[in-house]
Amino acid sequence: MHQKVIILDFGGQYAHLIASRIRREQVLAEIHQPDEVDLSFFQDEMIKGIILSGGPQSVYDEGSASCDTAIFELGIPVLGICYGHQFLNQALGGKVIPGKDSGKEFGRADLTHDGHCPLFKDIPKTSPFWMSHGDEVSELGKGFDGCASTDLCHNAAVWNETKKLFGIQFHPEVTHSQHGSQLLKNFLDICEVNRDWTIEKFYEEHQASLKKEIGDKHVVLFVSGGVDSTVAFALLSKILGADRVQGLFVDTGLLRQDERDYVEKAITDIGARLTVMDEADRFLGNLAGVYDPEKKREIIGNTFLEVQRAFFKTHQLDENTVLAQGTIYPDTIETGGTKNAATIKTHHNRVPEIQKMIDAGLVIEPLADLYKDEVRALGELMGLPHELVWRHPFPGPGLGVRILCSGELTEESTHRDEKSFSLQRNKKPFDVLPLKSVGVQGDFRTYKHPGMLTVAENDLAELESLSTKLINHYPDINRCVKALGHNYKGRIESTKVLKADINLERVARLQRADHIVTTTMHEMGVYNDVWQFPVVLAPLSFNNTGEESVILRPIDSIDAMSATVGKLPWEFFEKVTAEILKDDSISAVFLDVTSKPPGTIEWE
Ligand code: XMP
Numbered sequence: 001m002h003q004k005v006i007i008l009d010f011g012g013q014y015a016h017l018i019a020s021r022i023r024r025e026q027v028l029a030e031i032h033q034p035d036e037v038d039l040s041f042f043q044d045e046m047i048k049g050i051i052l053s054g055g056p057q058s059v060y061d062e063g064s065a066s067c068d069t070a071i072f073e074l075g076i077p078v079l080g081i082c083y084g085h086q087f088l089n090q091a092l093g094g095k096v097i098p099g100k101d102s103g104k105e106f107g108r109a110d111l112t113h114d115g116h117c118p119l120f121k122d123i124p125k126t127s128p129f130w131m132s133h134g135d136e137v138s139e140l141g142k143g144f145d146g147c148a149s150t151d152l153c154h155n156a157a158v159w160n161e162t163k164k165l166f167g168i169q170f171h172p173e174v175t176h177s178q179h180g181s182q183l184l185k186n187f188l189d190i191c192e193v194n195r196d197w198t199i200e201k202f203y204e205e206h207q208a209s210l211k212k213e214i215g216d217k218h219v220v221l222f223v224s225g226g227v228d229s230t231v232a233f234a235l236l237s238k239i240l241g242a243d244r245v246q247g248l249f250v251d252t253g254l255l256r257q258d259e260r261d262y263v264e265k266a267i268t269d270i271g272a273r274l275t276v277m278d279e280a281d282r283f284l285g286n287l288a289g290v291y292d293p294e295k296k297r298e299i300i301g302n303t304f305l306e307v308q309r310a311f312f313k314t315h316q317l318d319e320n321t322v323l324a325q326g327t328i329y330p331d332t333i334e335t336g337g338t339k340n341a342a343t344i345k346t347h348h349n350r351v352p353e354i355q356k357m358i359d360a361g362l363v364i365e366p367l368a369d370l371y372k373d374e375v376r377a378l379g380e381l382m383g384l385p386h387e388l389v390w391r392h393p394f395p396g397p398g399l400g401v402r403i404l405c406s407g408e409l410t411e412e413s414t415h416r417d418e419k420s421f422s423l424q425r426n427k428k429p430f431d432v433l434p435l436k437s438v439g440v441q442g443d444f445r446t447y448k449h450p451g452m453l454t455v456a457e458n459d460l461a462e463l464e465s466l467s468t469k470l471i472n473h474y475p476d477i478n479r480c481v482k483a484l485g486h487n488y489k490g491r492i493e494s495t496k497v498l499k500a501d502i503n504l505e506r507v508a509r510l511q512r513a514d515h516i517v518t519t520t521m522h523e524m525g526v527y528n529d530v531w532q533f534p535v536v537l538a539p540l541s542f543n544n545t546g547e548e549s550v551i552l553r554p555i556d557s558i559d560a561m562s563a564t565v566g567k568l569p570w571e572f573f574e575k576v577t578a579e580i581l582k583d584d585s586i587s588a589v590f591l592d593v594t595s596k597p598p599g600t601i602e603w604e
Contacts, residue, residue, distance in 0.1 A: 001046060002027075002028040002046070002194065002196055002197055003027075003028070003046050003047075003048050003193045003194040003196075004027070004028040004029065004030055004046055004047060004048065004193070005022055005027055005028070005029050005030075005047075005048060005049040005050070005051060005188070005191060005193060006029075006030055006032060006037075006042070006047055006049070006050050006051070007019055007022075007029055007030065007031045007032070007050075007051045007053055008032060008033075008034040008037075008050065008051070008052050008053060008067050008084070009031050009032065009033055009034070009053050009055075010034060010052060010053045010054060010055030010057075010065045010083045010084060010087070011053075011055040011056060011057070011065060011083075011443075013054075013440075013443060013561060014053050014054045014081070014082075014171060014173055014174075014443075014561070015031050015053040016031060016329045016369075016371075017173045017174065017371065017559065017561050018051055018053060018081070018173040018184075019031055020329075020370075020371045020374060020559070021172075021173045021180075021181060021184050022051075022184065022188070023197055023199075023202075023374075024181070025181075025184065025185055025188055025195060026195035026196060026197050026198055027188055027193050027194070027195050027196075027197055028196075028197045029051075034052075034065055034066060034067035035065070035066070035067065037067070037068075038068055039068050039070050039071060039074075042071050042074055042076065043074075047076060048076070048077075048191040048192060048193035048194075049076060049077045049078070049079070049187065049188065049190075049191030049193060050071060050076055050077070050078045050079070051078075051079045051080075051081065051084070051187075052067070052078065052079070052080040052081065052083070052084025052085075052087060052088060053081055053082075053083070053084055054081050054082030054083045054084060054132070054171065054443060055082070055083035055084075055443060056083075056442065056443035056444050057083065058096070058098070058134075058135050059083065059086045059087050059090045059096050059135070060090070060096055060097075060135075065083075065087075066087065066091075067087075069091040069092075072088070072091065072092065072163065072165060073163075075163075075164070076164075076191075077164040077165075077166070077187065077190050077191045078164070078165045078166065079119075079166045079167075079168070079187050080165075080166065080167040080168070081168055081170075081171060081172070081173070082132070082133055082168075082169060082170070082171060084167070085137065085158070085167035085168055085169055086135055086136075086137055086167075086169075088141060088165060088167045089137045089139075089140055089141040089144065089155075089158065089167055090137075090141070091141065092141030092142045092143065092144070092160075092165075093141050093142045094137055094138075094139045094140045094141035094142075094144065095137070095138050095139035096135050096136070096137055096138065097135065097136065097138045098134060098135055099133065099134055099135060099136045099152075099153075105131035105132070105133060105150070105152050105153060105472060106131065106132050106441045106442065106468070106471060106472055106597050106598040107130065107131065107132075107468040107471070107472070107595050107597060107598060108128050108129075108130065108131075108176065108465070108468055108595070109128070109129060109130075109131045109150040109151070109152065109153070109156075109170065110126055110127070110128055110129075110150060110151070111126065111127060111128070111129045111148050111149070111150050111156055111157070111170060112125060112126040112148060112149060112150070113125060113147055113148035113157060114146075114147050114148065116147055117147040117148070117157065117159050117166070118186060118189075118190055119147075119157065119159065119166050119168070119183055119186050119187060119190070120147070120148065120157075120183065120186070121182075121186045121189075122182055122186075123179040123182050123183060123186075124179070127178050127179050128176070128177070128178050129150075129156075129170035129171070129172065129177040129178075129179075129180065130170060130171045130174045130176050130177045130180070130562055131150070131153070131169065131170050131171070132171060132441065132442050132443065132597050133153075133169060133442055134441075134442045136153055136154075136155065136169065137155040137158070137167070137169070138155075140155060140158055141158075141160070141167075143160040143162065143163060143165075144158045144159065144160045144165070144167070145158060145159060145160075145161070146158050147159055148168075150170075153169050155169065156168065156169045156170060157169070157170075164190060166187065166190075168183075171562075172184050174561055174562035175557070175558045175559065175561075175562060176562045176563075176564055176595070199374060199377050199378065199381065200381065203378060203381060206366070207239055210235075210236075210239055210364070210366055211239055211240075213364065214239075214240065214322065214364060216320075217320050217321060217322050218244050218245070218246070218320060218321045218322075219236050219240065219244060219245045219246070219321070219322055219323075219324045219364065220245075220246050220248060220308075220311075220312075220321055220322075220323055220324070221233050221236065221245060221246070221247055221248070221323070221324040221325070221326070222247075222248050222249075222250060222304065222308070222323075222325070223247045223248065223249050223263070223267060223274065223326075224249070224263075224326075224394070224396055224398075225249070225259060225262065225263030225266065225267075225391075225394075226326070226391065226393060226394045226396070227372070227375055227376060227379065227388070227389060227390075227391055227393060228326035228327070228328050228367060228372075228375055228393075229325075229326030230266070230267070230270075230326070230379075230384070230388060231326065231367065231375050231376075231378055231379040231382070231384065231389075232324060232325070232326035232365075232366050232367050233245065233247050233267070233270075233272055233324075233326070234270055234272065234379070234382055234384055235366055235367075235378070235382065236324055236364075236366060237270075237271075237272045238382065242271060242272055242273055243273075245272065245273065245324075246273055246275070247267060247272055247273055247274040247275070248274070248275050248277060248308075248311060249263055249264065249267070249274055249275070249276045249277065250277050250279050250304065250307055251276060251277065251278045251279060251280055252279060252280060252283045252300070252303075252398055252400075253279070253280025253281070253283050253284050253504075253507060254283060254300075254397065254398035254399045254400045254502075254507060255398055255399070256394070256398075256399070256511060256514055256515070256518070257511040257512070257514070257515040258515075260276065264276060266385075266388055269385075270384070277307060277311065279303075279307050282303060282306065282307065283300065283303050283400075284502065284503065284504060284507075286299050286302075286303050287299055287300070287400065287501065287502045288501055288502075288503065289501055290405070290501055290502070291405040291406060291407035291501060292405075292407075293401075293404075293405075293438065293604035296397070296400055296401070296405070296502070296604075297347075297351070297397055297400075297401065298351050298352075300396075300397040300398075300400050301349075301350075301351030301353070301354065301397075302351060302353060305351075305353050305354065308323070322362055322363065322364050323357065323362060323363050323364070324363070324364040324365070324366065325349050325354075325363060325364075325365050326365075326366075326367055327347075327349040327350075327365045327367065327368050328367050328368065328370055328371065328372060328375055329368060329369060329370060329371055331347040331349055331350065347396075349365075349396065371559040371560075371561075372393060372558070372559050372560055373558050373559055376389050376390065390528065392527075392530070392531065392532045392533060393531075393532050393560070395602060399507060399510050399511070399514070400502060401602050401603075401604055402510060402514075402534055402535065402536045402537060402602065402603065403502050403506055403507065403510055403536075403537045404435065404437070404536065404537065404538040404539065404603060404604060405500055405501050405502060405539070406435065406497045406498065406499055406500055406539050407499065408497075408499055409496070409497065409498055409499045410434060410496070410497045411494065411495075411496045411497075412434050412494065412495045412496070413493065413494050428470075428474070429453060429454055429455050429466070429470070430451035430452055430453045430454055430470060430477070430480060431451070431452045431454060432449045432450075432451055432452070432476060432477065433449055433450045433451075433452050433481070433495070433540065434449070434495055434497055434540075435449070435450075435497050435538055435539075435540055436448055436449055437450060437478070437479060437599075437600075437603040437604055438600050438602070438603065438604045439478030439479060439594075439597070439598050439599045439600055440596065440597045440598065440599075440600050441478065441597050441598045442597075446478045446598070447478075448476060448477055448478040448479075449476060449477055449478075450477060450478070450479040450480065450481050450592075451467075451470060451471075451474070451476075451477040451479070451480045451481070452480075452481055452482070452483065452590070453466065453467070453480050453481065453482045453593070455482075457482075458570055460565055460567045460570075460593065461567065463480070463482055463565075463593040464564060464565045464593050464594070464595055466480070466593075467479070467480035467593045467594050467595070468595060468598075471594070471598045478594075478598050478599060479592060479594040479598070479599040480592075480593050480594055481551060481590040481591060481592050481593065481594075482590065482591050482593055483588055483589070483590055484552070484573050484574070484577040484589045484590060484591050485574075485577040485578065485581055485588070485589050486542065486545075486581070486587060486588035486589070487545050487546050487581050487584055487586060487587055487588070488542045488543035488544075488545040488546075488587055488588065489543065489545075490543070492542050492543060493543050494542070494543055494544065495540070495541075495542055496540070496541045496542075496544065497539055497540055497541075498539040498540075498541060498547055498548075499539070500539035500547075500548075506537060506548070509537060509548060509583065509585060509586070510535065510536075510537040510550075512580075512583060513535050513537070513550045513580045513583075513586070514535040516576055516579045516580055517533055517535050517552065517576055518533070520572065520575055520576050520579070521533065521568075521572075524569075524571075524572055524575075526568050526569070526572060529566065529567075529568060530554045530555060530556060530566030530568060531555050531556055531557040531558070531560075531563070531566065532555040532557065532560075532601060533552070533553065533554050533555065533566065534553040534555070534601060534602055534603070535550060535551070535552060535553070536550070536551040536552075536553060536592075536602075536603045537549075537550060537551075538550075538551060538603075540587065540588070541587040542587050542588055543587075545584075545587050546584060546585050546586050546587030546588075547585050547587070548585060548586055548587065549586065549587050549588045549589065549590060550580055550586055550588075550589045550590070551589075551590045551591075551592055551603065552573065552576070552589065552590065552591050552592065553592040553601065553602075553603070554566030554567075554568055554591075555596075555601050557596075557601070560601060561596075562595075562596055562597070563595060563596035563601055564595045564596075565592070565593050565594070565595065573591060576589075577589045
């Protein structure tokens with residue numbers, strides 16, 4: 001039996017991330033729904049600390065998530081994060097109000113603490129932490145003192161020394177909070193909890209529980225060649241033996257250039273069983289004439305199911321076979337996997353039909369509790385080749401989520417409509433592009449326009465920081481891009497969004513641009529300097545040249561929950577842009593300089 005910390009999940013994207021951070025400190029963390037555990041649950045002497053997670057709701061809304069506030073009187077140290085911080089203060093008599101627009105913060109903020117609170121032990125007086133909130137604590141709960149603030153948030157950290165209650169507005173669990181893990185470590189010290197949990201131990205315990213769960217059934221697993229499904233495949237093949245695990249690789253027609261050959265070879269080299277299915281016509285056929293991002297995801301997910309059914313039909317598999325998926329934790333949480341979470345987007349492993357199978361117990365997801373970095377650690381532990389384990393992650397729906405579509409033709413001359421393009425008229429340092437992409441702010445999905453920066457700046461850190469400021473300030477945009485180069489002449493006179501769905505020609509166009517990016521990263525030896533590098537195609541044309549724009553989205557991250565712009569050398573972008581623009585169907589190339597939040601990593 002391990003001593004542990006309980007995380008009450010108020011429904012943000014962060015409860016499991018907090019758990020993985022705590023596990024990295026070798027402490028067992030358990031996640032529970034706040035209304036499903038009562039006071040008696042907390043009387044377990046193995047519980048040494050309680051963390052209240054962030055969440056998308058406002059504590060003052062009727063019916064918003066809550067827990068039994070008597071747990072604050074048990075003498076167990078409590079750390080409230082974001083929503084948890086607001087809930088804790090409100091529960092003890094404080095007040096929470098909506099932040100004014102200028103008080104809402106998304107992304108990096110510099111936090112200064114007063115040096116008294118043990119939560120900030122060994123943390124510099126001023127350092128960057130990650131913020132994502134619309135509300136703020138305006139009056140502290142009874143017995144609380146403030147101990148840290150940012151420019152826009154006065155009560156960024158508060159504590160009640162006698163009761164060992166702590167509240168923080170920022171997110172220490174995301175990797176971009178530079179001293180976040182130190183803060184969590186400090187909280188664990190305050191809890192005086194044993195540190196005796198490791199990934200090796202998880203692996204051991206997990207093998208036993210998977211064996212029990214699967215019994216003597218056979219497993220079929222769709223492999224994408226990505227880290228997650230490959231590690232899941234290798235894990236199951238190891239536990240059950242290769243003859244009980246059948247891997248299926250679907251060529252969806254939405255793959256990267258040369259991907260099919262790479263995957264076939266890599267999997268065969270592991271000594272596992274793989275069948276390749278050529279289904280490009282079926283996927284592209286089902287996607288023809290579809291423009292809505294969520295609809296596209298759903299179709300791709302359902303087409304995977306169609307393919308699976310067709311396979312089961314011809315291969316006469318019986319009920320002694322379960323389907324396995326390499327789903328990892330963020331895939332489940334962003335679909336609103338827990339009760340209080342808002343849906344940011346539907347993951348292809350979580351479309352309704354698959355969800356039904358999951359509910360019926362027909363799906364095994366051996367990695368569903370892990371984050372990407374933990375999946376990689378597990379892959380290394382199992383002895384998989386380093387190159388395979390450290391491939392950039394690639395989304396299951398493939399290039400399908402990176403080809404933006406539009407159901408109608410819209411044309412804008414520079415004389416723009418006052419309402420939607422008011423920003424430019426106000427002489428702000430950006431213009432608004434007439435298409436939309438998905439983002440995430442304050443745990444909510446957004447679908448807004450990108451701002452196109454008009455500043456001359458080339459320093460990526462400066463551009464990213466400008467982007468954070470602008471997005472915090474202007475609610476119309478959720479990302480900023482900077483033009484890297486174009487095939488049109490002169491200044492922009494007209495901007496067109498063409499009617500476009502997913503088709504062979506567009507896939508080939510994106511494959512080419514994506515291939516240029518990947519090979520140039522390898523040539524310049526910078527592949528491992530970024531965590532992922534989506535290349536996006538948008539039907540955006542300027543001055544009637546070309547049909548599309550390409551957006552480069554280099555990412556620096558550890559777990560995909562938070563991210564900053566991958567800081568590759570400027571020459572890299574110049575080289576890649578020149579090469580991409582040799583295709584005259586490309587009107588312009590942009591660089592996305594937005595962190596996550598407020599932007600997501602993918603564009604939809
Ligand atoms: P976002 O766009 O949510 O992406 O910031 C986070 C990570 O998840 C990947 N991603 C997906 N992976 N199916 C997948 O298998 C999907 O539908 C999907 N959408 C996003 C994305 O590439 C990034 O690594």
